[in-house]
Amino acid sequence: MKKKIIIVGLLSLIFLSGCWDKVEIDQRIFVSTIGVDLHEESGMKKYMVTYEYPNINAIGKNATEDQKVYVHSTPASSIFQAGRELSTQIPFPFYYKHLKVLILGEKLLNEEKMVRQVIDELNRDTKVNKNIQILAAEGKVSDIINANVIRAQTTDGVLYSNVKNNRTSGKYTVQTLTGLISTLDFAGATVIPKVTVEGDRYSVSGGCLLKNYKHVAWLDEKENRGLSFVRGQVENETLDAFYKGDIISFTVIQSSSNKEVNLDKEIDVTFSVRLEGYLQGYIIGKDKTAFDMKVIEEMEKVLEEDVKKEIQSIIKKIQKTYKADVIGIGEHLSKFEPKKWREIKDDWDNIFPDINIDLSVDVKIRRIGLTK
Amino acid sequence: MEKNRISNQQLKALLVTTVIGIGILSLPSEVAVALNNDGWIAILIGGLIPVPFIMIMDRLFKMYPKKSYFQITKEVMSPFVAYIFFIVFFIYTIVVIGYIHRVFAEVIKAYLLENTPIKVILITMLVAVSYAARSRLEVLARVAVMIYPIILGFPIFLLVVNLPNLDYTNILPIFQLDIKQIPNGIFTAYSAYLGFEITTLAFNITEDNTKSVKYTLRGLFTVIGVYLIVFFVTLSQYGVFQLKRGIWPSIDVIKEVDLPGYFVENLDGIVLAIWVLVVYSSLGPFFHTSGIILKEIFNTKTHEVFIPFLIPITFVISIIPDNLVVVTKVMARILEYLAFIVSIILPVVIFIVAYIKKRRVKT
Numbered sequence: 001m002k003k004k005i006i007i008v009g010l011l012s013l014i015f016l017s018g019c020w021d022k023v024e025i026d027q028r029i030f031v032s033t034i035g036v037d038l039h040e041e042s043g044m045k046k047y048m049v050t051y052e053y054p055n056i057n058a059i060g061k062n063a064t065e066d067q068k069v070y071v072h073s074t075p076a077s078s079i080f081q082a083g084r085e086l087s088t089q090i091p092f093p094f095y096y097k098h099l100k101v102l103i104l105g106e107k108l109l110n111e112e113k114m115v116r117q118v119i120d121e122l123n124r125d126t127k128v129n130k131n132i133q134i135l136a137a138e139g140k141v142s143d144i145i146n147a148n149v150i151r152a153q154t155t156d157g158v159l160y161s162n163v164k165n166n167r168t169s170g171k172y173t174v175q176t177l178t179g180l181i182s183t184l185d186f187a188g189a190t191v192i193p194k195v196t197v198e199g200d201r202y203s204v205s206g207g208c209l210l211k212n213y214k215h216v217a218w219l220d221e222k223e224n225r226g227l228s229f230v231r232g233q234v235e236n237e238t239l240d241a242f243y244k245g246d247i248i249s250f251t252v253i254q255s256s257s258n259k260e261v262n263l264d265k266e267i268d269v270t271f272s273v274r275l276e277g278y279l280q281g282y283i284i285g286k287d288k289t290a291f292d293m294k295v296i297e298e299m300e301k302v303l304e305e306d307v308k309k310e311i312q313s314i315i316k317k318i319q320k321t322y323k324a325d326v327i328g329i330g331e332h333l334s335k336f337e338p339k340k341w342r343e344i345k346d347d348w349d350n351i352f353p354d355i356n357i358d359l360s361v362d363v364k365i366r367r368i369g370l371t372k
Numbered sequence: 373m374e375k376n377r378i379s380n381q382q383l384k385a386l387l388v389t390t391v392i393g394i395g396i397l398s399l400p401s402e403v404a405v406a407l408n409n410d411g412w413i414a415i416l417i418g419g420l421i422p423v424p425f426i427m428i429m430d431r432l433f434k435m436y437p438k439k440s441y442f443q444i445t446k447e448v449m450s451p452f453v454a455y456i457f458f459i460v461f462f463i464y465t466i467v468v469i470g471y472i473h474r475v476f477a478e479v480i481k482a483y484l485l486e487n488t489p490i491k492v493i494l495i496t497m498l499v500a501v502s503y504a505a506r507s508r509l510e511v512l513a514r515v516a517v518m519i520y521p522i523i524l525g526f527p528i529f530l531l532v533v534n535l536p537n538l539d540y541t542n543i544l545p546i547f548q549l550d551i552k553q554i555p556n557g558i559f560t561a562y563s564a565y566l567g568f569e570i571t572t573l574a575f576n577i578t579e580d581n582t583k584s585v586k587y588t589l590r591g592l593f594t595v596i597g598v599y600l601i602v603f604f605v606t607l608s609q610y611g612v613f614q615l616k617r618g619i620w621p622s623i624d625v626i627k628e629v630d631l632p633g634y635f636v637e638n639l640d641g642i643v644l645a646i647w648v649l650v651v652y653s654s655l656g657p658f659f660h661t662s663g664i665i666l667k668e669i670f671n672t673k674t675h676e677v678f679i680p681f682l683i684p685i686t687f688v689i690s691i692i693p694d695n696l697v698v699v700t701k702v703m704a705r706i707l708e709y710l711a712f713i714v715s716i717i718l719p720v721v722i723f724i725v726a727y728i729k730k731r732r733v734k735t
Contacts, residue, residue, distance in 0.1 A: 021487075123617075126482045130627050178614065178628060185613035338545035 026056045029090065030098045032157040034079055035141035036118055037105030045075040046114065048105075049082035050142050051094070052157060069157075073142055078121055096127045100160040102134050102177070103195065105141040109208065109215035116213050122177055130178045133163050136208035138196045138218060147202040162204055163193065170225035170237040170252075171205050186331040188212055188348075189324035191219065191227060211324045219314070226314035229273050229307060229361075230327050232257030238280055241306045243299050246288070249280040250303055250365065259332050263340055267355040269329055275307065278367035291372035296365050303363040315357055325352050377579050380587040382513035385520040386574055386657065387567075387591035392523050392598060393654030394475045395564030397620040397647075398700070399599060400606040404615045406557035410549040412603055417554075418561030419596035422568045423589065425716055428723045430585045433575045435726055441572040442668040448726045457718055458669050464710040465662035466682065468566065469655060470689030471703050473497060476651050478696050479620060483644050494690055498683050501652060505659035506676045509573055512656050519653040522646055524594070527601040530622075533629045533639070538608040563708050564599065568592065569715050570657045573664065619696070623647075659686075 035050035050073040057065040072090065076082035083094040102122065108114055122128050137144050144159075163174050172193035175183075183190040191207040207219040207227070219227070228234045234255040240247055254276040262268040279299070282290050290296060318324050330348055334341040344351050378386070403411030429441075436444045446454045477493040485493065504512060571588055578584045606621045609628055618624050626639050662682055663675035670678075693699045 126486075130624065178610065182611040182614050186611060335541050335544035338548045 023093075027092045028056075029053050029092050029094050030056075031083075031094050031096055032098060033101040033103065033145060033159060034099060035103040035105065035137070035145050036079055036108055037137075037141040038107035038111065038114070039075040040107075041075070044077040047076055047078065047082070047108070047118075048142070049074060049076045049079050050145050051082065051086065052145050053094075054157075071142075071145055079118060080121060080125070096125065097129065099128050099132055100157055101163070102132055103137050103141050103144060103159070104134065104192075105137050106139060106215070109136055109210070112212060112214040115210075119177070119181065119213065123181060128177075131176045133160060134175050134177060134180050134192050135159065135163070135195050135204070136192050136210075136215070138194055138208075143197045144195050144202050147197045147200050159195070159202070159204070170228040170234040171221050172207055172224055173228055173231075173233065183326075183331075184210070184213065186334065187325045187328060188330070189216075189322075189326045191224065191326055194218060209318070209322055209324055209326065211322070216322050216324055217317075222310060223314045223317070226310040227318075227326060229255060229275070229311055230257055230271055230315065232273070234275070239303060239306065241299075241302045243282075243302050246283045248282050248299055248302075250277055250299075250363070251280045252277040259329070261329070261332060261337065263337060267329075267333075267351070268358065269355060270358040270360070271311075271327075272360045272362065273307070273311065274362045274364070275303075276364045276366055279365055279369060289372050290368045296368070300363045300365055304361045307363065308359060308361045311359055311361070315359070319353050319355075319357070323349055323353050329355070376508045376510045377577055378510050378513040378574060379579050380583050382510075382517055383571075383574050383578055383584060384587040384591035384594075385516040386509075386513045386570060387588055388523060388594050388598075389516040389519050389650065389653035390567035390570045390657045391565055391592075391595045391654070393567065393651050394472050394479070395566070396599065396602060396650075397479065397622045398475075399561065399564045399622075400603045401615055401618050401621045402560045403557055403603065404607065404612055406553050406560050407549050408612050408616075409543065409546055409607065411557065411561075411607070412600055413549065414554070414557030414561040415564075415599045415603055416596060418558045419565055419592060419599070421558070421562055422565055422592060422715070425719055426568065426571060426585060426588050426592070428719050429571055429575055432719070432723050432726060433581070435730055437581075438576065440576050442665070444726065445722055446668075448722060448729055455669065457722075458665050460710070461714050461718070462662055462665045462669070464707075464714040465658050465665065466686050466689060467703070467707055467710060469658050469662065469682075469686045470692075471699065471707055472651065472655055472658070473686065473690040474693060474699050474703070475696075476648075476655075477690070478699070479623070480644070480648070482620075483623060483640055491687075491691065494687055497652075497655070498687055501655045501659050502679045502683055504652070504656040505663055506679050507660075509577065509657075509660060512660055513574070515656065516653055519649055523598065523650055526643075526646070526650075527598045527605075530605050530625065531601060534605055534609055534625060537628070538605065539611070540608050542608045542611045543604060559708060561599075563704060563711065565592075565595065566707075566711050566715070567654055567658070570661065572719070573657075573661060 031051050031053045033052040035052070037048040037050070039046055039048040050071060052069055052071050054069055055065055055067055058068045072086050074082050074085045076085050080096075087093070102118075104115065104118070108118075122132070123130070173191050175190065175192040180190055180192065189209065189211045191209055193204050194206040194208045195202055195204050197203075205221045207224040209216045209219055225234070225237065232255050234252050236251075236253065238249050238251045240249045252275050255274065257271060257273045260270045260272075262270070279290055282288060290299070315327070318326055325348070329352070330341075330345070334345070399415070400411065403414045407414050432444060433439075436447070439447070442458065445457055449457065473494055476497060477490045480493050481488065481490055504515065575581075575584055602622050606625045607615055609625050610618070610621060615621055623640055623644065626643050629639055659679070659682065660675070663678045666678040667675040693703050
């Protein structure tokens with residue numbers, strides 16, 4: 001009896017060890033970036049999908065290979081279908097759990113239905129992290145991914161590190177998958193960062209204005225910064241302004257923005273934007289000092305004027321030209337004035353361009369550095 | 373200490389662990405579909421529904437001290453009616469077990485074990501649960517005490533890791549509900565509270581009967597609290613539209629966690645592994661109950677003999693539905709009606725009959 005138990009026990013060591021179908025880490029492919037573009041041909045394969053993944057053998061001190069990143073493109077009917085298509089060329093299976101970045105191409109963004117399909121597929125998948133960063137490419141996606149291959153240093157992908165580390169700058173507004181979906185749910189419009197490529201270098205700056213999953217306009221850096229100020233998202237950004245002929249630069253370290261909605265007659269919205277920060281640079285000279293209340297106040301005035309102009313121009317644009325509510329007024333109404341919102345929500349696209357938006361900007365220079 | 377007695381603390385833990393199981397994963401989404409931002413009202417009211425029935429049970433057991441629920445049923449009802457009651461109760465328990473198993477397997481397959489056949493997941497869980505179900509309720513109560521802190525820890529953990537990126541304004545607007553939708557919402561939420569029937573087995577074996585109700589209600593309020601926290605966290609993380617879209621938002625919300633430092637990313641694997649324990653602790657008592665009912669029907673000494681036969685039955689029930697949609701649209705509906713009968717109508721009927729009989733004896 002005892003012998004039998006021992007034999008069964010020993011056999012179970014072989015069969016129950018759980019390692020029989022293990023996959024070594026260098027035999028998995030961790031896709032870090034997916035780019036999707038339009039493939040203009042008839043048939044099912046409407047997407048041009050590009051996968052980027054790090055070369056595991058090139059990571060670490062004793063790297064055996066030089067090429068850090070591999071890029072593959074294929075036409076496919078969906079982003080995961082592309083993985084199946086590519087499996088004919090690539091020896092190992094794809095893993096999407098560490099996916100970090102999704103880049104949508106310019107031509108694709110003009111096709112509402114196709115963008116919706118891509119987003120649904122990612123949102124439905126059980127493996128994909130819902131915090132992936134969504135970017136819009138001005139031009140072709142494959143150019144951008146190939147451009148950052150040359151600069152590849154990190155395993156997460158250069159674009160991801162770039163976006164992750166500058167998320168509070170005003171130059172672009174980072175957008176995750178969940179964030180994209182919920183802002184589009186609430187307001188029907190959102191902004192995602194724009195990537196462009198010049199020569200062999202990419203740059204992330206400005207934004208792509210989406211309305212109902214469809215591209216409406218490109219925003220440049222300044223316009224995007226204006227929007228970020230209104231949303232109170234800027235935490236690390238330097239502003240320049242002319243003060244009595246000299247350029248002063250002011251670094252924002254904290255910003256906040258408040259909306260107040262007044263529904264008495266028409267919809268009146270008042271934004272009060274508040275920026276705090278320190279003086280980064282002025283000019284050296286005998287009679288130039290920032291150590292003076294009057295000077296500081298005047299500098300604040302100048303900055304306020306500049307910021308105000310910047311914000312007003314973009315608000316006017318999104319209101320009159322694009323008719324896209326990316327500053328969250330609809331969301332605010334739906335949350336705080338649900339009764340009014342129920343009346344107007346079906347007609348919001350026509351009402352939004354005509355609401356009155358007031359703006360007050362308050363800049364505070366809290367510190368001036370080490371010199372007077 | 374007497375054999376097969378449980379303390380009131382154990383009773384509370386048993387109630388909490390039995391009630392919280394698979395419902396916690398889908399509840400936020402389901403109540404949001406019915407009542408949008410006001411889903412918490414359904415959670416609250418749905419959780420208060422069991423209160424009068426727990427009171428009734430308590431009165432019933434005080435009328436017939438030292439007797440089990442099934443003995444009381446046999447005593448007050450004619451044998452034929454009592455058997456019908458037992459059979460309904462039995463069908464209810466095996467459908468519950470099948471349902472929980474199926475949803476459990478679907479979740480595990482979706483998030484953890486992609487390539488494992490669903491039948492393997494089902495059988496391993498069934499065998500493990502049946503082992504626990506063979507023991508007395510006292511043992512299950514001890515298991516419950518062990519798992520209780522995990523259940524309380526889960527919502528707190530969820531809250532803490534999500535705190536940095538919650539948007540509390542997503543909870544607004546409140547009190548914008550459609551009155552007609554309230555019953556529907558409460559009915560949905562009520563299905564997440566199934567399992568409090570375990571008190572029918574546990575009340576009469578507590579050490580201190582006088583305080584059992586107090587502890588049971590405390591347990592119930594704990595469950596309501598856990599559900600409310602999970603609902604508000606998922607709602608403020610996702611906003612109402614995305615919340616409605618999700619099937620298991622309580623797990624997805626863990627995937628949203630993005631704290632500085634990489635080691636707290638993709639936590640869903642760990643949380644699900646712990647959640648297996650939670651499901652285990654809610655399956656055990658149900659399995660045990662179905663064994664006990666069979667014991668009463670066939671008048672045997674122990675319930676252990678029936679447990680092995682229940683494994684294939686519940687297995688078949690859990691693989692009948694074609695897919696998850698059928699499970700939630702059909703199986704869950706059937707279950708809700710059965711639960712309504714078993715947890716509300718049966719106790720009331722038994723109580724009324726018992727009450728009338730007692731009075732007649734007195735006069």
